[in-house]
Amino acid sequence: MTKKITIAIQRKGRLYDDSKDLLIKSGINFSTNGDKLLARSSNMDIDILLVRDDDIPSLVSKGVADLGIVGQNVLAEQAVSNKKISAKSVLSLGFSKCRLAFAKPMNSKLRSLKNKIIATSYPALVKKFLKAQDIKAEVIKINGSVELTPYIGIADCICDLVSSGATLEENNLIEFKNLMDSEAVLISPVSYRKINDKNILDLIKRFEGVINAAESKYVMLNAQTHSVEKICKLLPGADSPTIIPLQQQDKVAIHALCSEPVFWETMEQLKSNGASSILVMPVEKILN
Numbered sequence: 001m002t003k004k005i006t007i008a009i010q011r012k013g014r015l016y017d018d019s020k021d022l023l024i025k026s027g028i029n030f031s032t033n034g035d036k037l038l039a040r041s042s043n044m045d046i047d048i049l050l051v052r053d054d055d056i057p058s059l060v061s062k063g064v065a066d067l068g069i070v071g072q073n074v075l076a077e078q079a080v081s082n083k084k085i086s087a088k089s090v091l092s093l094g095f096s097k098c099r100l101a102f103a104k105p106m107n108s109k110l111r112s113l114k115n116k117i118i119a120t121s122y123p124a125l126v127k128k129f130l131k132a133q134d135i136k137a138e139v140i141k142i143n144g145s146v147e148l149t150p151y152i153g154i155a156d157c158i159c160d161l162v163s164s165g166a167t168l169e170e171n172n173l174i175e176f177k178n179l180m181d182s183e184a185v186l187i188s189p190v191s192y193r194k195i196n197d198k199n200i201l202d203l204i205k206r207f208e209g210v211i212n213a214a215e216s217k218y219v220m221l222n223a224q225t226h227s228v229e230k231i232c233k234l235l236p237g238a239d240s241p242t243i244i245p246l247q248q249q250d251k252v253a254i255h256a257l258c259s260e261p262v263f264w265e266t267m268e269q270l271k272s273n274g275a276s277s278i279l280v281m282p283v284e285k286i287l288n
């Protein structure tokens, strides 16, 4: 008998929509309502735990969940501060991208972190960084509104998550050092016997297929036979395009799965190299 798979995702917040989307696109049907902490898949032997993101690394470490979706920032902070955390990232998911960065007031003369007071929600990562750089500074832990701390005079600078940079700007802060880049990751227990479980491995493959498909495009175009080589070189991340003869002599159709984004600039380059009827289509799933 195969064991039910349990996946922990954030209940509400920045990770929720994309996490839910990923599960649904991977063929796991489920619905959530209200404050329910557990959702049962209606078509697969899978339970979805809906929890705060901070609880996900420990639920996975304890084996309560077989897989979890969390930001690398949260996983890294907990891995440094809590010896009991033994979860590892098994797949980068490409969403909720941000960076953990130091920022100071625009008018600050701060040149180094030495002897400064740094406010952050990520004290373990900041202390680890300071230790590695051999810098002595005071780190204070703040759970929310970190960006206000220099203004109210309790910190010289901050170390916080940044995505667009708008929050820093609104608070007259300027970024000056990046500590880490982060995105959502799929995690599993480190010492995982069950990672050899075929059902879990198949599920990870499905997630991978959805993530790869999100970046991939299927490109179809027509071209003169003599320009095939040049055009194929321009197709981003295309592995062995299909070349199909057309009724019109000296013309072929080229079909290719491009594993990298196809920008307007690429299409314009293809056109100026003789390609015509260029179609770029989304790809829903890929199974390699």
Ligand code: PRT
Binding pocket: 010, 011, 012, 013, 014, 015, 051, 052, 053, 054, 070, 071, 072, 073, 074, 096, 097, 098, 160, 161, 162, 163, 164, 165, 166, 167, 168, 182, 183, 184
């Ligand atoms: O309730 P729960 O504990 O589950 O959620 P939470 O409030 O702790 O987390 P949530 O939902 O805010 O964020 C979840 C994860 O999203 C984070 O751990 C990151 O991995 C990721 N993420 C991506 C971000 C951001 N971008 C982000 N911009 N998390 C927070 N921010 C905040 C940042 O702290 C700052 O206040 O947004 C502000 C900056 O945004 P910009 O766009 O103005 O730069």
Ligand code: ZN
Binding pocket: 052, 053, 054
């Ligand atoms: Zn949280």
